[in-house]
Amino acid sequence: MKDYIQDSSITNSQILEKKLDILLTNLRYEQKQLAHWKSGKMSVTAVPGAGKSHSLATTAAILIARNNLNINKQLVIVTYTRSAAMAIEAKIKQHLIDLDISQDGFMVNTLHGLALQIINNHPNFSKLNLTNSTLINLTPNHKIIENSIDKWIDNNPLHYQSLLKGVVINESRTEQLRRKSILRNEIFPRFAYSIIREIKSSGLTLKDFEKINDRKHDNYQTLLLAVSLYKQYKTVMKSSNFIDYDDMIHEAINILDDSDIRQVWQQKVFAVFEDEAQDSSPLQEKLISTLASDHNNPTFEVNLVKVGDPNQAINSTFTAADPIYFNWFCEACKKDKTLVKMNQAGRSNIDIINAANFSLKWMRDEWIKKQTNLKNSFSEQQTLEKNIPFHVQEIKLVDKNDPQVNANPQSSNPGLEIHIPQDIYHSIKLIRQKIITILRKNRNQSIAILVRENTQSHFLAQNLKDFPEKYKISIYEVGKQNQFSQIPKDILTLLKFMDRPHSLSYLKNSLKILEKQNLIIKQDWNKIIMNPEDFLYSTSLLSEPEKSVIQARNYCRSLLKAKLELPSYYLIAFLGTILKYESMELASVQKLSDTIYDELNGTITLKNIIDVLKKIIDLEQFEEITEDNEQPYVRPNQVTIMTMHKSKGLDWNYVFLPFLHEDILSGEIKISATSKFLGNFSLAEIARTQIRALSHEKYLSYENNICTNEIKQVWEQSKLLKKAEEYRLIYVAITRAKNLLWMSAAQKGPSYWRNIKEKVFLQNKAPCLIFSALMNKFPHLVVRH
Numbered sequence: 001m002k003d004y005i006q007d008s009s010i011t012n013s014q015i016l017e018k019k020l021d022i023l024l025t026n027l028r029y030e031q032k033q034l035a036h037w038k039s040g041k042m043s044v045t046a047v048p049g050a051g052k053s054h055s056l057a058t059t060a061a062i063l064i065a066r067n068n069l070n071i072n073k074q075l076v077i078v079t080y081t082r083s084a085a086m087a088i089e090a091k092i093k094q095h096l097i098d099l100d101i102s103q104d105g106f107m108v109n110t111l112h113g114l115a116l117q118i119i120n121n122h123p124n125f126s127k128l129n130l131t132n133s134t135l136i137n138l139t140p141n142h143k144i145i146e147n148s149i150d151k152w153i154d155n156n157p158l159h160y161q162s163l164l165k166g167v168v169i170n171e172s173r174t175e176q177l178r179r180k181s182i183l184r185n186e187i188f189p190r191f192a193y194s195i196i197r198e199i200k201s202s203g204l205t206l207k208d209f210e211k212i213n214d215r216k217h218d219n220y221q222t223l224l225l226a227v228s229l230y231k232q233y234k235t236v237m238k239s240s241n242f243i244d245y246d247d248m249i250h251e252a253i254n255i256l257d258d259s260d261i262r263q264v265w266q267q268k269v270f271a272v273f274e275d276e277a278q279d280s281s282p283l284q285e286k287l288i289s290t291l292a293s294d295h296n297n298p299t300f301e302v303n304l305v306k307v308g309d310p311n312q313a314i315n316s317t318f319t320a321a322d323p324i325y326f327n328w329f330c331e332a333c334k335k336d337k338t339l340v341k342m343n344q345a346g347r348s349n350i351d352i353i354n355a356a357n358f359s360l361k362w363m364r365d366e367w368i369k370k371q372t373n374l375k376n377s378f379s380e381q382q383t384l385e386k387n388i389p390f391h392v393q394e395i396k397l398v399d400k401n402d403p404q405v406n407a408n409p410q411s412s413n414p415g416l417e418i419h420i421p422q423d424i425y426h427s428i429k430l431i432r433q434k435i436i437t438i439l440r441k442n443r444n445q446s447i448a449i450l451v452r453e454n455t456q457s458h459f460l461a462q463n464l465k466d467f468p469e470k471y472k473i474s475i476y477e478v479g480k481q482n483q484f485s486q487i488p489k490d491i492l493t494l495l496k497f498m499d500r501p502h503s504l505s506y507l508k509n510s511l512k513i514l515e516k517q518n519l520i521i522k523q524d525w526n527k528i529i530m531n532p533e534d535f536l537y538s539t540s541l542l543s544e545p546e547k548s549v550i551q552a553r554n555y556c557r558s559l560l561k562a563k564l565e566l567p568s569y570y571l572i573a574f575l576g577t578i579l580k581y582e583s584m585e586l587a588s589v590q591k592l593s594d595t596i597y598d599e600l601n602g603t604i605t606l607k608n609i610i611d612v613l614k615k616i617i618d619l620e621q622f623e624e625i626t627e628d629n630e631q632p633y634v635r636p637n638q639v640t641i642m643t644m645h646k647s648k649g650l651d652w653n654y655v656f657l658p659f660l661h662e663d664i665l666s667g668e669i670k671i672s673a674t675s676k677f678l679g680n681f682s683l684a685e686i687a688r689t690q691i692r693a694l695s696h697e698k699y700l701s702y703e704n705n706i707c708t709n710e711i712k713q714v715w716e717q718s719k720l721l722k723k724a725e726e727y728r729l730i731y732v733a734i735t736r737a738k739n740l741l742w743m744s745a746a747q748k749g750p751s752y753w754r755n756i757k758e759k760v761f762l763q764n765k766a767p768c769l770i771f772s773a774l775m776n777k778f779p780h781l782v783v784r785h
């Protein structure tokens with residue numbers, strides 16, 4: 001390269017062309033198809049590790065250079081998390097620096113960031129007044145949700161009664177009180193939270209919902225309940241002058257309805273590239289396809305490229321994302337011959353690739369088997385077959401002379417180990433030995449232990465805590481860092497209780513936090529605190545409660561005593577001690593306390609503290625103190641402990657997947673015992689499945705029975721979708737490993753992972769189904785201990 005740069009007869013544009021050629025040559029054949037995109041719609045579906053992010057960044061740089069993109073004509077890249085946006089932006093910038101061209105021909109943004117930019121650019125056209133409104137981060141316990149529920153109950157007494165009645169008839173007054181408390185404080189908040197997000201992202205309007213009025217409904221009229229609660233929420237939000245994150249996307253779409261504004265944006269946008277497109281929703285689709293259209297020729301093909309892997313969709317059971325939209329986009333591109341498949345991946349060793357390919361095929365076959373058992377009508381069966389939530393894909397090794405250094409790394413030992421330790425402590429012992437051996441040989445290796453739940457991360461971290469000192473190996477427990485964001489919310493909950501101890505919900509929420517911190521024992525609080533007064537100040541007329549209840553009561557009483565006895569400026573620090581926070585968490589508590597008192601500027605009362613803290617939480621203004629705010633998940637000589645969900649998009653040399661047990665990885669939706677009077681299902685999940693089905697109807701040419709079927713059938717459907725997502729989660733985890741994938745399912749483990757102390761009772765555990773299938777497929781790699 002240096003030769004031609006120094007050759008004075010070569011012009012700058014020739015040098016640029018040469019550099020672009022090199023960039024292109026360094027892509028694989030499949031990746032080049034993306035880099036050759038010129039206009040129109042294209043879909044790229046790629047196996048894990050195929051280089052989606054890598055080739056997207058290279059393609060962006062080539063397009064920016066070849067089309068002279070600049071601040072007035074930009075390539076827009078949309079991703080789903082801020083960290084992914086930052087990573088892609090850094091890669092593109094580096095290419096542009098190497099190419100010696102300006103860096104303003106592109107923008108990388110999350111969808112919300114993009115929406116905010118549109119709103120801010122046209123403040124006079126926006127109905128949302130971002131300066132006078134409060135942007136809230138919706139949670140199930142948010143006051144707005146509580147208010148919406150209360151209003152809905154007042155306005156819909158008959159519908160409410162039918163829910164209270166449930167399917168288990170019990171008219172006793174105590175039972176009625178209990179049900180009221182559970183509906184109001186448990187079922188409705190979760191229901192409202194999930195349907196609000198689902199409806200908002202569904203792309204459905206209230207008009208769309210009107211058409212379901214005449215259809216048959218289930219006994220609880222779940223869909224109608226969802227829509228009327230949603231309407232109530234909108235009214236309450238409006239009257240409080242609040243907006244939520246999804247309002248911003250709606251508002252950006254509304255602003256773009258204006259033809260002049262649309263023209264400005266469509267002329268500015270060269271094309272839109274969407275990364276992780278399997279996580280898209282109809283609302284997002286609407287915004288980006290508007291931006292990607294040609295203003296002068298609206299019937300022309302959109303300049304839209306979607307890149308994703310449908311088999312890595314792991315957000316659809318807790319957000320409104322749904323891989324089905326990406327699949328449909330791929331189908332459309334296939335017809336137009338603009339579907340690109342990237343099947344070669346250089347990330348992993350061949351044994352890991354074989355395990356991943358086998359797992360995916362097994363998952364798909366299993367799902368089809370289950371689905372066939374659920375045979376509905378013929379037409380439904382056909383639709384379901386078309387919408388199998390696993391894409392047929394096989395990861396292939398890269399060719400010889402691949403541009404990736406050390407592609408498909410080889411090792412003298414197998415790249416897959418399947419262990420069956422005696423119990424979870426034995427698993428830890430094996431993991432410890434293996435890590436020490438790996439890093440003794442080569443300190444440059446990166447290692448991750450991926451688990452299903454944060455409680456398991458914590459257990460692992462506790463059992464590896466001597467590593468930094470004894471073996472000079474760093475331990476990074478990711479969940480622990482993230483728990484810090486919970487600190488202000490937990491403190492607020494306790495303060496609210498201290499302010500109004502007779503509020504049933506405040507008391508219950510506080511008990512849950514004490515429970516989460518392992519300070520008190522988990523129990524059915526609905527029964528115990530039905531009357532807060534009795535619970536807090538029991539009189540001798542009432543029978544002596546159990547020890548565990550007394551313990552909980554003492555904690556609550558000490559909170560109330562602190563309110564009376566401590567100066568207000570000391571309350572937050574006091575709560576940090578009560579909750580037994582550790583050093584880094586306590587530093588965050590101190591920072592929080594300082595921030596609040598600075599804001600209050602002298603007038604410190606409990607009520608004022610609560611008000612300021614609420615504002616801080618709603619505006620997400622508080623940044624906790626963490627060991628490293630950049631959260632470097634992949635580092636040499638470090639063991640990163642995190643959940644499988646968080647691991648998406650990352651890779652490590654060595655990946656450990658311990659505790660692969662069926663009870664935790666079955667994908668069963670857990671229904672709390674207290675809510676069973678409604679039936680053996682989750683009302684929130686029923687509504688989500690129905691809303692999704694209705695939203696799919698917009699793309700299908702016929703009515704989708706799922707939204708009006710009997711609850712039993714809808715529930716079966718919800719369960720299947722959840723199971724499919726759980727399977728995909730394991731697929732994501734498996735495909736993170738480069739050199740070695742170490743899997744285990746111990747024969748004995750705890751029934752409950754929270755707060756595992758020495759000598760906890762262990763019970764027999766069944767391995768999860770995929771683990772058993774892998775054992776059967778690769779018996780020579782199984783180590784029984």
Ligand SMILES: Nc1ncnc2c1ncn2[C@@H]1O[C@H](COP(=O)(O)OP(=O)(O)OP(=O)(O)O)[C@@H](O)[C@H]1O
Nearest residue numbers: 026027028047048049050051052053054403404649
């Ligand atoms: N053409 C290439 N030349 C060099 N390295 C490459 C090439 N393609 C991919 N890689 C490397 O392969 C690894 C995986 O790439 P990348 O992370 O882009 O894959 P991905 O498809 O986005 O993965 P995932 O599906 O897991 O998110 C990275 O280390 C990347 O640098």
